[in-house]
Amino acid sequence: MSNKRTEISELGEFGLIDHLNSQVRIKNTSTIKGIGDDAAVIEAGDHVKVVTTDLLLEGVHFDLSYAPLTHVGFKAVAVNVSDVAAMNAIPKQITVSIALSNRFSVEAVDALYEGINAACEHYGVDLVGGDTTASRGGLIISVTAIGEAKKEQLSYRSGAKVNDILCVTGDLGAALVGLQILEREKQVYLANPDMKPDLEKYTVVTSRQLKPDARMDIIHELRDLGVVPTSMMDVSDGLASEIFHICKASQVGATIYEDKLPIDKQTFDTAVELNLDPITCVLNGGEDYELLFTIDQKDFAKLEKHPDIHFIGHITKPEEGKYLVTKSGTAVQLKAQGWKHF
């Protein structure tokens, strides 16, 4: 090692990942897709396996002062299932590794696994392995999910074509707004432990933050309707950031329309209460775990009436850039300001 010291913050999370990935070389013919999508793709005889993994740390990804352990367990599974969904695959197996300090009792571990097992039940996945170890710090959870698909059913980030329709499921921004509420109530509680946090009017946004649901329902419906998205990813870092990823991987541009962006009423009202711009929450809020995908125009009629799929824009030529058309009709350049961990 040389004596030069470069801070990770100089590269940023995505820069560091790009830097590390540039050194990776694929050797096995069974590796169909390595790093660079929501999940890796591996040959498996008559079908393919997709593999994805997430590492969740107390104090970085969850705060046990307001996140119940059962929800943390559920979410740890759900975020990985969401990455499998984003490949248009069906999750089948997960492994869960945990590191615990002696702060945690067996009852606490049971609460965590109650959530993990509930998520396994909900998504139809089998918990097939893992590792359990001591931690000197907080709780650490590492989940790997494995899913299945026929090769021709997969949706990569790289398949979007000019004139495809950009679709997003559910509504966006709720998880970010929920996090702000939970953080605010935590500060209130820390300042005065006799104060009871008043969370009743915020259940939509807080539960989206604490216990998001991967959109496997949409994946199954798309199959039933015979629609294979031309590209797809899940919205974990924020809509704008994900659109950038799809545009980069597919070498296309995109235009989206402010008046088409889905936002829940409670999310909107709470954002305003918190002095946050609701549209900024929709564009840059992370952790919604909705699906962002593109479809060929020929498939539009099949999805047109779906109550939970929103058509927010379309794919353009790469030189046309990435734009948001505001309600007033002005086209403003999209900026990708996803969640930064570094």
Place this chain on the structure above:
Amino acid sequence: MSNKRTEISELGEFGLIDHLNSQVRIKNTSTIKGIGDDAAVIEAGDHVKVVTTDLLLEGVHFDLSYAPLTHVGFKAVAVNVSDVAAMNAIPKQITVSIALSNRFSVEAVDALYEGINAACEHYGVDLVGGDTTASRGGLIISVTAIGEAKKEQLSYRSGAKVNDILCVTGDLGAALVGLQILEREKQVYLANPDMKPDLEKYTVVTSRQLKPDARMDIIHELRDLGVVPTSMMDVSDGLASEIFHICKASQVGATIYEDKLPIDKQTFDTAVELNLDPITCVLNGGEDYELLFTIDQKDFAKLEKHPDIHFIGHITKPEEGKYLVTKSGTAVQLKAQGWKHF
């Protein structure tokens, strides 16, 4: 959650794992084997995939005051490859997730990945995914490895039969003795930072601790010789503990012979220097990552002359128990004292 608080130490690591696993229910037909072996087994068309995962924490599994980051990266891959080998499968893909604090520079991350990439090259596996995040504490590494085998080639822990021969590769106890030396020199250094650690005469044992090699060479040789072990696992917790696992899973007993146990001369001499009983190091030292397996007697002739496979005993009926026959001819009951993390 009730108000009862049970300490994890009351159950122990294996007790906690058993407790959690008792709640797991397998739902998918593609899950051939879930928790309970060195790796899970998943149906994959004409073959099967094996999946294993390990979570490694700074301060628990490695100490950066003496473990170079390149070695830590190599070892993180090797220990997972070893679990794939223990199923008699060939590793093909890995995912690597890391959590880093700002203590780590880009150059430090590069050193870690130099080791990870070197191990990928050495074992012929592809790095296909992972997660990179910030940590508030030390370095965390989570690796998942995926391997391939034909279903009939797999060696489970549960296949040992009465009269099978117990085999072990390489030599044992070195990694534990190496750890003791590294810890001793660390204390010397901490007491007097001007003292240069004197590690030159201990390279065998220290390099076994710092950069163990998974025995894929043996797996390939067994294939070439047409030998499928009736049961197998890798020696990560200690020989005695692993024999207990095989006996429990296979519902058999075992007798091993002290004079057949393989120990390297430097390991022996260093153990004596450290006032450790060399045989105790062989029986209970962890992290050697050698392979322990059983073969049918008909296969003995094929392996008899192998320089690195040792025939340490045989499988008996369950009611005959688990015994070590000492050099003096006394049979003493084996005790499983594997490494305890809790």
